[in-house]
Amino acid sequence: MELKNKLEIVKNNISLAQKRAGLYNDIEIVAVTKTHSFNIIKKAYDVGFFSIGENKVQEALNKFESLYSVRRFKFDFQVIILC
Numbered sequence: 001m002e003l004k005n006k007l008e009i010v011k012n013n014i015s016l017a018q019k020r021a022g023l024y025n026d027i028e029i030v031a032v033t034k035t036h037s038f039n040i041i042k043k044a045y046d047v048g049f050f051s052i053g054e055n056k057v058q059e060a061l062n063k064f065e066s067l068y069s070v071r072r073f074k075f076d077f078q079v080i081i082l083c
Contacts, residue, residue, distance in 0.1 A: 002047075003043060003044060003047050004047040004048070007029075007047055007048050007049065010029065011029070014027050014029075028051055029049065029051065030051040030052065030053045031044050031049040031051065031052050031053065032052075032053045032054070032055070033052050033053065033054050033059070033063060034054070034055075034056075034059075035059075038063065041063060
């Protein structure tokens, strides 16, 4: 299944869940890139993922720098805290 189709399914599922719960807040989908290359991330952008997240500093720096010229991208650095 194409990435664009997967994104549409996720958006539809979120919309249905919001309606069932009576919630109508804006939702932002963040694509967590982990080990994916710049080319894959660019394809994700092309189909409608505009926020990306990364939890490894070294990878985040490289990816965010490579994508800096794409002005619509929003970057998130994710931290997991274990207690």
